[in-house]
Amino acid sequence: MSIYAACDLGGTNIKAGLVDIKKGKVLISDIIPANAHQGSDAVLKRMGEFTRELIEKSGIAKKDIRGLGVSAPGMLDLEKGVSLFMTNLPGKWRKVPICEVLGGYLELPVSILNDVRAITLGEYTFGAGRGVDSMACLAIGTGIGGGLVIDGKLVLGISGMAGEIGHQTIDIHGVRCGCGNYGCLETYASGPAIASMAERAVRQGMTTSIGKLVDYDLNKITPKIVAQAANEGDEIAKEIWERAGSALGTGIANVLTIVGPRRVVLCGGVANAGDLLLDPIRRTIDKRVFLMPKEEVEIVLGELGKEAGILGMAQWAALQDTGKQE
Numbered sequence: 001m002s003i004y005a006a007c008d009l010g011g012t013n014i015k016a017g018l019v020d021i022k023k024g025k026v027l028i029s030d031i032i033p034a035n036a037h038q039g040s041d042a043v044l045k046r047m048g049e050f051t052r053e054l055i056e057k058s059g060i061a062k063k064d065i066r067g068l069g070v071s072a073p074g075m076l077d078l079e080k081g082v083s084l085f086m087t088n089l090p091g092k093w094r095k096v097p098i099c100e101v102l103g104g105y106l107e108l109p110v111s112i113l114n115d116v117r118a119i120t121l122g123e124y125t126f127g128a129g130r131g132v133d134s135m136a137c138l139a140i141g142t143g144i145g146g147g148l149v150i151d152g153k154l155v156l157g158i159s160g161m162a163g164e165i166g167h168q169t170i171d172i173h174g175v176r177c178g179c180g181n182y183g184c185l186e187t188y189a190s191g192p193a194i195a196s197m198a199e200r201a202v203r204q205g206m207t208t209s210i211g212k213l214v215d216y217d218l219n220k221i222t223p224k225i226v227a228q229a230a231n232e233g234d235e236i237a238k239e240i241w242e243r244a245g246s247a248l249g250t251g252i253a254n255v256l257t258i259v260g261p262r263r264v265v266l267c268g269g270v271a272n273a274g275d276l277l278l279d280p281i282r283r284t285i286d287k288r289v290f291l292m293p294k295e296e297v298e299i300v301l302g303e304l305g306k307e308a309g310i311l312g313m314a315q316w317a318a319l320q321d322t323g324k325q326e
């Protein structure tokens with residue numbers, strides 16, 4: 001059998017699913033609140049019970065499930081199966097033995113991986129990364145996560161933390177990022193950064209339809225609203241996307257020059273802006289990349305949507321099962 005379970009732990013929700021690796025297909029999936037305020041012991045029990053119930057609901061025999069892959073945000077010790085630090089979970093989850101605890105609940109081999117590295121592996125194996133030997137992935141939402149595939153292998157680095165593209169410095173005099181650094185790409189092109197630019201424009205009385213679109217409740221401004229305004233011809237909204245795309249283009253230009261991937265895949269809610277984001281990214285790359293064949297690099301949108309992480313974690317569990325990527 002080629003069926004693996006996958007579970008994604010987020011600050012708000014837990015998502016789980018069963019995947020047929022050979023077909024690249026999610027057989028069943030579901031999502032529940034994480035209730036992270038209850039602490040790591042309660043959350044891990046909830047994850048275990050939720051995954052077990054999903055297996056039972058699927059009708060697939062437990063003996064046919066070869067393993068469980070678990071993705072989570074933050075720093076993880078992949079070898080020991082332990083979380084080291086998670087910024088968006090209460091208690092920060094320091095030295096929590098995720099694999100040991102869930103393995104005991106489910107009687108399955110368990111492996112862990114950072115959530116955006118899981119998305120990267122999912123898109124590379126089953127989605128927009130198919131057919132190339134190297135790829136960079138950016139997941140652009142509340143933050144900007146990333147991942148790299150070189151010579152057909154997911155790049156891990158120390159503790160699986162290689163590929164944090166969103167936390168490269170693009171402005172040495174920039175504002176402080178949540179990670180502690182200053183001038184990170186994330187502070188210029190994440191969802192909150194885009195919403196903040198739009199909110200500031202409305203507050204300053206600029207001529208824009210953004211405020212009207214949310215009945216002047218500035219808390220309702222989102223990248224989707226800013227994209228709507230831009231697509232309707234709003235010049236301020238277009239400028240906001242130009243600035244965000246230029247920042248992303250600068251970060252991607254750095255990645256192209258240093259790593260030289262053949263394809264760059266953009267995922268996450270902000271990437272839904274499509275050409276509003278892609279056009280300034282491509283223009284910026286054209287201006288900034290000179291020491292590699294940039295014309296051979298494809299900048300594309302992800303194909304798997306919200307299933308990317310589940311597919312990627314199942315693939316990661318399969319790779320650990322077969323020993324193909326240690």
